[in-house]
Amino acid sequence: MANVIVIGAQWGDEGKGKITDLLSRSADVVIRYQGGVNAGHTIVVKDQTFKLHLIPSGILYPDTECMIGCGTVIDPQVLIKELDQLAKVGVSTQNLLISETAHVTMPYHRAIERASEERRGSHKIGTTGRGIGPTYADKSERTGIRVLDLMDSEGLREQLEWTINYKNVILEKLYNLPPLDPKEVIEEYLGYAERLRPHVVDTSLKIYDAIQRRRNILFEGAQGTLLDLDHGTYPYVTSSNPVAGGACVGTGLGPTMIDRVIGVAKAYTTRVGEGPFPTEIHGEMGELLCDRGAEFGTTTGRKRRCGWFDAVIGRYAVRINGMDCLAITKLDVLDEVEEIKVCVAYEIDGERSEHFPTSSRKFARCCPIYKTMPGWRTPTTHCRSLEDLPKEARDYLKFLAELMEVPIAIVSLGASRDQTIIVEDPIHGPKRALLNHEGTPPSLLSA
Numbered sequence: 001m002a003n004v005i006v007i008g009a010q011w012g013d014e015g016k017g018k019i020t021d022l023l024s025r026s027a028d029v030v031i032r033y034q035g036g037v038n039a040g041h042t043i044v045v046k047d048q049t050f051k052l053h054l055i056p057s058g059i060l061y062p063d064t065e066c067m068i069g070c071g072t073v074i075d076p077q078v079l080i081k082e083l084d085q086l087a088k089v090g091v092s093t094q095n096l097l098i099s100e101t102a103h104v105t106m107p108y109h110r111a112i113e114r115a116s117e118e119r120r121g122s123h124k125i126g127t128t129g130r131g132i133g134p135t136y137a138d139k140s141e142r143t144g145i146r147v148l149d150l151m152d153s154e155g156l157r158e159q160l161e162w163t164i165n166y167k168n169v170i171l172e173k174l175y176n177l178p179p180l181d182p183k184e185v186i187e188e189y190l191g192y193a194e195r196l197r198p199h200v201v202d203t204s205l206k207i208y209d210a211i212q213r214r215r216n217i218l219f220e221g222a223q224g225t226l227l228d229l230d231h232g233t234y235p236y237v238t239s240s241n242p243v244a245g246g247a248c249v250g251t252g253l254g255p256t257m258i259d260r261v262i263g264v265a266k267a268y269t270t271r272v273g274e275g276p277f278p279t280e281i282h283g284e285m286g287e288l289l290c291d292r293g294a295e296f297g298t299t300t301g302r303k304r305r306c307g308w309f310d311a312v313i314g315r316y317a318v319r320i321n322g323m324d325c326l327a328i329t330k331l332d333v334l335d336e337v338e339e340i341k342v343c344v345a346y347e348i349d350g351e352r353s354e355h356f357p358t359s360s361r362k363f364a365r366c367c368p369i370y371k372t373m374p375g376w377r378t379p380t381t382h383c384r385s386l387e388d389l390p391k392e393a394r395d396y397l398k399f400l401a402e403l404m405e406v407p408i409a410i411v412s413l414g415a416s417r418d419q420t421i422i423v424e425d426p427i428h429g430p431k432r433a434l435l436n437h438e439g440t441p442p443s444l445l446s447a
């Protein structure tokens, strides 16, 4: 039995969907613990592509129980659309459970977010526009609507009447927008409630039950470490905690139950939305990575910004998440690149630093110090073992593992489930933190 967290080690879109789907083969339960429909997880199986926003990436396995945990925010309209789309292609969602205490995204959340982004002008965050920030803000302000409120029609009428009138003041007075009609919204959401009711439970009880029955639980992170509300490039972050620590809070499971943390990182870096990005490449090379990597948002279709691999943020992600091992994705995207750069440290205000600065303003002044590696200029999408890879590609991976002092357990060379090299067992390997008693690094990727 092993309970494993999968997290993004960069700014999201690292390919967590593909890796979670792959690992779900050995999981009994897969659970999302934060974020909402801002996430876009892509899974490719044979010639079928699935784009999931809220439903966990374990859903393609009919016997796996999938849960949407209490730390998520749920847009019922999008969730129902996702359920319908899966049903259309014959994927059962009977095993999907939704937490009673997750918060619900309402129309005023989306409207307020759009208006506030516009009002911010050049200070905008570049959000996905899905109402994520305002839904989490209401949770903190204690004016949120939870799934269990949605299930109680009388209570909901009263609660929403009050809340919508309260939000209408903001819409009308602050943003000069038309008010929402409480009756219309209430009827719309009561309809959603009936559709979702069969899935709604106390998921923390279900998880504890799974623990007691020695089931394998996979926690699927969305977004990435650098988008974390507390540990990312604030204010250019999302409003939840994508880091491994978020998995316990966002599901109601105690930290002593977690066995492993697997980080997912692209072989280069991308970021979508505003905010500093020291290794961003402007010009031809950035376009090449964007083209080859099909770097367009799974949710909004926005073009993702592309850059070289940044080992400073990689090391930071290892530390913040207590990462045991890494999955490196999209190595194939670098197949045509003649020379590959890796950021090994920053120069900040004339000084060298190997640490991620806590201030975003300081981060924006970081100039990457690069080490240049030779490319391999050979296709790798067919490789299924480390030995199949060109030597330069193996050297590149080894260099990344050494820089971050974390073993690479999985290498991904294409979007498809089978385009993967398993270097070592990602789930049952030893706990990395326990290997370092004498300060010796754990065994890294073998050459």
Ligand SMILES: Nc1nc2c(ncn2[C@@H]2O[C@H](COP(=O)(O)OP(=O)(O)OP(=O)(O)O)[C@@H](O)[C@H]2O)c(=O)[nH]1
Binding pocket: 008, 011, 012, 013, 014, 015, 016, 017, 018, 038, 039, 040, 041, 042, 043, 044, 221, 222, 223, 224, 292, 293, 294, 298, 329, 330, 331, 332, 333, 412, 413, 414, 415, 416
């Ligand atoms: N070429 C290539 N594409 C890959 C590989 N692994 C994943 N992909 C694709 O890369 C993209 C990854 O983006 P997402 O699916 O948005 O990643 P994610 O981490 O699940 O997303 P968020 O939770 O939104 O951060 C998808 O289009 C995948 O199909 C790979 O090894 N090579």
Ligand SMILES: O=P(O)(O)OC[C@H]1O[C@@H](n2cnc3c(O)ncnc32)[C@H](O)[C@@H]1O
Binding pocket: 011, 012, 013, 038, 039, 040, 125, 126, 127, 128, 129, 130, 131, 132, 133, 222, 223, 227, 236, 237, 238, 239, 272, 273, 274
């Ligand atoms: O989460 P919101 O508030 O919509 O956006 C804030 C910030 O985070 C970026 N982002 C959100 N979800 C994802 C995702 O799934 N992959 C990558 N980046 C994401 C968004 O672009 C904003 O920069």
Ligand SMILES: N[C@@H](CC(=O)O)C(=O)O
Binding pocket: 013, 038, 039, 040, 041, 128, 272, 296, 297, 298, 299, 300, 301, 302, 304
């Ligand atoms: N989740 C998103 C963010 C977006 O679509 O803008 C992505 O896959 O890039």
Ligand SMILES: [Mg+2]
Binding pocket: 012, 013, 039, 040, 041, 042, 298, 299
């Ligand atoms: Mg995505």
